[in-house]
Amino acid sequence: MTDYSKYSFWLETCGDDLTPRPALAHSIDADVVVMGAGYTGLWTAYYLLKGNPDLKVVVVEKEIAGFGASGRNGGWCSSHFPVTPATLEKRYGRDATRALMLAMNGAVDDVSRVCREEAIDAHYHKGGILTLARGEHHLPMLRSEFDDFAKLGFGDQFRLCSTAEAQERVRVTNVCGALFASENASVHPGRLVRGLARAFEKRGGVIYERTEVTDVEGGSSARLLTPAGEIRARQAIVLAGESYLTRLAKFHRALLPVYSLITLTEPLTPSQWAQIGWQNRENLASCNLTVDYLTRTADGRILFGSRGAPYRMGSKISDDQDRHADTHARIQQLVVEWFPMLHGVKFTHAWGGPVGMPRDRMPMTEFDPATKIAAARGYTGLGVSTTNLAGRMLADLISGKRTALSQLPIAQRHSPNWEVEPLRWFGVRYMQNAFFRIDEAGKKGKRKPLDAAWAEFLGRH
Numbered sequence: 267m268t269d270y271s272k273y274s275f276w277l278e279t280c281g282d283d284l285t286p287r288p289a290l291a292h293s294i295d296a297d298v299v300v301m302g303a304g305y306t307g308l309w310t311a312y313y314l315l316k317g318n319p320d321l322k323v324v325v326v327e328k329e330i331a332g333f334g335a336s337g338r339n340g341g342w343c344s345s346h347f348p349v350t351p352a353t354l355e356k357r358y359g360r361d362a363t364r365a366l367m368l369a370m371n372g373a374v375d376d377v378s379r380v381c382r383e384e385a386i387d388a389h390y391h392k393g394g395i396l397t398l399a400r401g402e403h404h405l406p407m408l409r410s411e412f413d414d415f416a417k418l419g420f421g422d423q424f425r426l427c428s429t430a431e432a433q434e435r436v437r438v439t440n441v442c443g444a445l446f447a448s449e450n451a452s453v454h455p456g457r458l459v460r461g462l463a464r465a466f467e468k469r470g471g472v473i474y475e476r477t478e479v480t481d482v483e484g485g486s487s488a489r490l491l492t493p494a495g496e497i498r499a500r501q502a503i504v505l506a507g508e509s510y511l512t513r514l515a516k517f518h519r520a521l522l523p524v525y526s527l528i529t530l531t532e533p534l535t536p537s538q539w540a541q542i543g544w545q546n547r548e549n550l551a552s553c554n555l556t557v558d559y560l561t562r563t564a565d566g567r568i569l570f571g572s573r574g575a576p577y578r579m580g581s582k583i584s585d586d587q588d589r590h591a592d593t594h595a596r597i598q599q600l601v602v603e604w605f606p607m608l609h610g611v612k613f614t615h616a617w618g619g620p621v622g623m624p625r626d627r628m629p630m631t632e633f634d635p636a637t638k639i640a641a642a643r644g645y646t647g648l649g650v651s652t653t654n655l656a657g658r659m660l661a662d663l664i665s666g667k668r669t670a671l672s673q674l675p676i677a678q679r680h681s682p683n684w685e686v687e688p689l690r691w692f693g694v695r696y697m698q699n700a701f702f703r704i705d706e707a708g709k710k711g712k713r714k715p716l717d718a719a720w721a722e723f724l725g726r727h
């Protein structure tokens with residue numbers, strides 16, 4: 267039997283018995299059938315039942331609830347999207363962008379509200395995000411991001427910090443300024459996803475675990491196929507498999523599984539914390555294209571996450587990618603580079619998982635009443651809060667309610683497919699390599715590589 271606690275510190279410490287729930291044994295009928303017991307599937311299922319307690323809602327999960335990114339992430343419950351506010355405005359216009367950003371602020375708060383209402387102790391803490399400029403070359407990026415948010419009318423939620431103010435908050439090497447964003451929180455991801463599963467069941471929902479969906483058929487007899495039988499949906503099928511969805515041939519190019527890896531220190535001592543500061547437990551980030559994200563856990567450890575495990579031909583997803591030794595070694599080196607006072611610190615956990623990146627970097631939700639197929643996906647590395655928004659949007663769309671949420675620009679949209687192989691492999695590996703070279707040049711105070719502008723352009727398109 268798989269030991270699911272080994273997949274992340276979060277699953278290990280979620281306080282739940284991880285013994286799988288019963289698998290599907292034979293064909294059944296339901297009103298709504300959800301594939302995937304991560305945040306997307308569970309938020310959608312939870313809100314559907316909350317809106318109509320008489321619905322029969324069933325969730326089918328290949329492993330256990332929280333097996334995917336939802337049980338492994340960095341714990342940022344963020345109000346941001348993977349693209350800049352300027353890009354949002356260019357794509358959707360000012361009013362729709364503002365509506366989207368307000369909805370994201372609402373999602374961060376809704377996670378907290380549901381945790382309170384459902385007694386989910388997910389260690390929710392609204393400490394904001396502090397994005398650090400580690401070198402003068404990062405400052406223009408932070409200033410322009412601040413200006414973009416301010417132009418959209420969100421200036422009061424952001425604050426440019428001087429070197430002294432940034433270092434007052436947290437002592438990290440080479441910091442010469444920061445951007446603080448208040449409307450962001452952190453959570454214990456495992457407690458959140460497992461708690462959501464229980465909250466859904468309390469409302470009468472059913473979860474079948476260790477049940478793999480092998481195909482999806484839409485139309486008047488919409489159904490999910492599994493080795494034990496089919497689940498027929500009277501009203502809707504919800505595809506909530508994120509990166510793992512790409513394993514189904516029909517959706518293979520819908521997303522790109524990009525690996526994000528995490529390392530965790532032992533709990534630090536009070537004197538180590540006194541040297542580091544970081545008393546407000548903000549989520550920390552750098553401006554690096556290779557992405558650095560840090561949290562101070564509720565039990566006093568540093569979680570450091572970053573991209574890096576190389577993309578594998580054919581969008582391969584496998585457990586050994588979670589444990590890519592070179593990437594974990596690089597991240598552990600970064601911890602000591604950022605916090606030299608932690609030289610010799612022990613690392614107790616290392617894990618990772620795939621994030622689902624859409625071709626245009628923006629998440630989508632959709633429901634087609636003709637095929638009865640609904641889906642939400644493509645959060646890249648920012649799904650903890652966005653899945654809450656997506657779940658509420660899908661619940662509205664499936665229930666036929668025309669609400670402010672179902673009018674947001676990420677509703678009823680489609681992201682283009684990724685390129686076919688081997689083009690995809692060449693392109694992604696080139697981007698991974700270029701981003702790494704650009705970050706390294708900046709760190710060493712060297713000029714950007716000759717292809718930097720080209721790589722940065724591709725990264726935005």
Ligand SMILES: Cc1cc2nc3c(=O)[nH]c(=O)nc-3n(C[C@H](O)[C@H](O)[C@H](O)COP(=O)(O)OP(=O)(O)OC[C@H]3O[C@@H](n4cnc5c(N)ncnc54)[C@H](O)[C@@H]3O)c2cc1C
Nearest residue numbers: 302304305306328334335336339340342479507648649650
């Ligand atoms: C290492 C890492 C760090 C991250 N850090 C952050 C962060 O700090 N903040 C943030 O906002 N986001 C972060 N993310 C992204 C975030 O975790 C995801 O966007 C979010 O969890 C997506 O939720 P989901 O339910 O859509 O997908 P998942 O949680 O991946 O759930 C999908 C589920 O579907 C199941 N499934 C798939 N295919 C099938 C099938 N055929 N049959 C049955 N079941 C199936 C899977 O087993 C899985 O349990 C991170 C992700 C990773 C991997």
